[in-house]
Amino acid sequence: MTDEPAKTAIKADSPQFTAQTAPGTPLLRIDAVVKTFGGFRAVDTLSLEIQAGEFFALLGPSGCGKTTLLRMLAGFETPEAGRILLDGKDIAAVPPHQRPVNMMFQSYALFPHLSVRDNIAFGLKRAGMRRSEIAARVGEMVALVKLEGMEKRKPDQLSGGQRQRVALARSLARRPRLLLLDEPLAALDKKLRESTQLELMELQRRLGLTFVIVTHDQQEAMTMAGRIGVMDAGRLQQVATPRELYEAPRSRWIAEFVGDINLLEGELDNSPDSHPGMARRLAIATREAGTIHVAAPRQPPTATQLCVAIRPEKVKLSRRAPATEDMRAMNRLEGVVTDVGYLGGVTSYKLKLDSGAVLRSAMANTTRLDFDAYAPGQRVVAWFSPEDCVVLEQ
């Protein structure tokens, strides 16, 4: 049978595995890439840079183009326009089997006729590695994913978690410059998923590899990734660290997509008495909650129709109004508790403000006894600091 040892594939000791990217230049540069499917723009003029050693997550709702982007990085789809530069070389037209990139498939795509060992060795054999080297590398990978003793099993004799490990070991065996992970944990149950998340992070740090993971699970992206690119309609809506993404969403869409949030629409109030002696504050006259004071963003808003965004856990509740001079309680709204959801670590409340608007609050249950709990029908004051608000354009 034909095996064409590595005329096209890359040798294991070739620069692919050892090349270092010059400092400052990104490992991967995606430059204005476009991909359409029958007129539908799955990926629309998208640009992105990923540094060597990064753990990058592509997050987005289904159909946002994140998987298409990943498949273009793997070589299964060819972009219609734009460039994909890996180590400065355009790989957009390079077929998958010639790329120093490996992918872990959502379905794992393990070869059912091959044992664990042969699955892991598959890529090494295609690279034309010597038998002894292959055996050593396979042993190393098996130990890495803690599958010792399972080498001779076939995929159908493994549990879901074990299969996931084989898939990971197989995709890491060639020591790719870039590892792509397509929803790698989607098929695992919650407990296993959480422990595997930590293991993946550990592995990535230890091996110093560059990971790009596609997921629709925010928690997963936030936990694992150093940076997250949020995609919608084929475009990157924001690329930021998990904290930035959550605390400083760039748009209303991001604010609503990532986590829970209260949005109060209004317009900028420029009357002088709306700024009680404080610079760096903006007053926004909301339709539903009166004037809300917010910290002035670094870039003053250009539109007048604005939206105040406040995360539920930043909205505190109390029975009586806090002292008026307390700047952290500069924004205060009164209302009635309508819903109480006890979630263990936190309790989430839904309030009906006097204006009729709905406001959500989440309070950490820091004590075992429920001194702070509020019951439906109870009248409360909700208050929050200007610094905790984000101003977004509508």
Place this chain on the structure above:
Amino acid sequence: MSGRAIFTRPARLAAIAPYLWMALFFLVPFLFVVKISLSQTAIAQPPYTPVFNLNGGWEAIREAFAALSLENFRLLVSDNLYVLSYLRSLTVAAISTVILLLIGYPIAYGMARLPPRGQAVAMMLVIVPFWTSFLIRIYAWINILQHDGLLNQVLLALHIVSTPVVWLSTDGAMYLGIVYSYLPFMILPLYATLSKMDPALLEAASDLGASPRAAFWHVTFPLSLPGIGAGALLCFIPIVGEFVIPDLLAGSDSLMIGQTLWLEFFTNKDWPVASAVAVILLILLLAPLLLYDRLQRGQLERA
């Protein structure tokens, strides 16, 4: 709960129904054939002896048993005619199966890669010949291949040949007929395994550095082996016993075992020898049949 408890009485009956069917319509008639194969030919009605006669009492039955012999089998082994017929049948079946595989595999592979709509159309095209009687289709080939047939007319008209070529009554014509008739039986099981294959496996192979050719030999081909086995046996077994195609399309200088059997039975009126031929044929085919059975069992267990 024990696994057996869920089988209620009607369910158990349903489970043994196929075996009853096989016993009634295969095993019992086959035992008749075995009995006749041990008898001697006679000018009588029925044309063999001894005949079991239950009215003759215990003694008559014992005599009948004593009259049975392996004489016919000794004849089959000693006479070259039969040995050569068996050998020819096995050779023709083996060669045909290889040709069928070489033609059928690419067709099934191509079908499995068509878009769903195209797959349905291709499937229809494979099955459509079954709508015409098998015999009529073979006669159509005779029309095409005969001395003044369509093929020679076209070749003469195009000046590719100057005198008509002898196509009919050759081994070539026979192989053509066999391949033509059995192709669907090769394509369908191959298509079934190939279309079930997860396309992500080929992507994974490619991702791991396998060229399209390496991906085929290391992933597609090994995973299609059950289909190859099923298709090969589904063709090989009936081709060994094939009678109509060699009789109509091949020359008369060498016979396949099906033709020999026909001759013994209808021309020589030698039922015992014909029966012996059939028994040996069955024993010869038992090996591939058992193999096929094991293969299917393995597939079921994996599914």
